[in-house]
Amino acid sequence: MKYRLLFYCFILVASMPSALRAQEDLLSMIRDSASTEKQPVKSSFKTTRVVNFQSLENTHARNLDIKISHRFGFLNLGIEELFGLDAATIRLGAEYGITDRLMVGFGRSSFEKTLDTYFKWKTIQQTSGKGGMPVTVSLFGSAALRTFRVNTDLEDKLLNRMYYTGQVIVGSKISEEFSLQLSPTIVHRNLTATTSEKNDVFGIGAGGRFKVSKRISLNAEYMYLLPDQVAPGITNSLSIGFDIETGGHVFQLHLTNSTAMIEKGFITETTGDWGDGDIHFGFNISRVFDFSRKNKTKAE
């Protein structure tokens, strides 16, 4: 009797390997290289900006992104100014991806008639998969020239109207919907309006996005400035908005207390106060043109 039981157990164990094998996939017989490979994490943001901030994203290689941005007047101007819609400051800009990780750009703002040029280099790319890199790290640098002159001898000198920004952008696409980034920043101003203001202004920015649908995301960003660096009355930049992506275009609609759309401006020259209703409605329109010749020879 004892032996019989043992025998049944044995039969059961013996039949197990073949039973397991029957459920095995054919595909598992070949090494599936794809499932273990690290993949770059893409689409952390819909475009290269959060609102005003540079985002984790770069323009793709050989892609040109034309950006048209408007900030209307303050909402608290009331009905007489159609809540700010009667006036707008404008920035026209273009940026180009030299590689998938290095982009350059330039633009011109109507605000103080400023020219700006910049680069953004994605030094570390977030990757998924086993042992993947958890964050993306980008380095950003820009130079801006204010062509508008306040009538003094000092400002005749071009160098006295130059501004520089250096920024490290560290962020992560935490989930399919949620991305977060931090950007420690330094803005250097060759000349400040008063001697009490610092030439070097340090700040730390935080920005994020939450996808509410496949093509729409809610974005927010805030720049904290260390105390006693800028003129009294300068406020921290805070912006909230939506990205709406429609294929080749991204429409960014937002509310912000900053008038300027470039770093030296929205970081060190924001005067609007959200509490007082000094809020601009604004938009960025991004249109991407692809000049890559990828796959072209294969297809034709």
Add this chain to the structure above:
Amino acid sequence: MQLKPVLIIAFLVSVTGSLPAQTGAGGRYFTRGAAIQFFSDSPLEKIEASTNSGNCVLDLATGKLEAAVLINSFNFKKALMQEHFNENYMESSKFPKAVFKGSLDKPQELTLSKDGTYKTMLKGEMTIHGITRPMQTEVVFRVGDGKIFAETAFDVTVADYGIRIPALMRDNIAKIVRLTVKSELQELKKT
């Protein structure tokens, strides 16, 4: 101890049971580099994408065939299009692979060791974007110079797999896309 022979038999069964299954006369064939292309032809835009990393295993003894491809391995001419394909349409982070599981009609008539052209129907289920649907297609095998090539082409109705095309894109993206698969198959050696 008349049970002893039975135990020995049971032992033998357990040992042979854990050996790889018999490959039979047909043998097994595979590829890790199937070329898959898809074409979307619409009034406004022609879209093409391709990949060279389709995986496939064919067991000729049973006729069973399984294939899989990583969605984000598809290459587009336009980088942004590729990004949107993955993010907005295929949701490749949620559904990284497209998988086919099925079997060939009359596998015994496929003598892939002999030169010639063989046509047969492949029937099974395809899973794309998390949705599994039946599908069938004709596969052509060409054997020559010691090489085995297989190819097929079929249409996929985008909506069948729960992939929504927004109204704005309706003229840019075809409702039915054409897929072609071409591959050289190699014999799967037991390891």
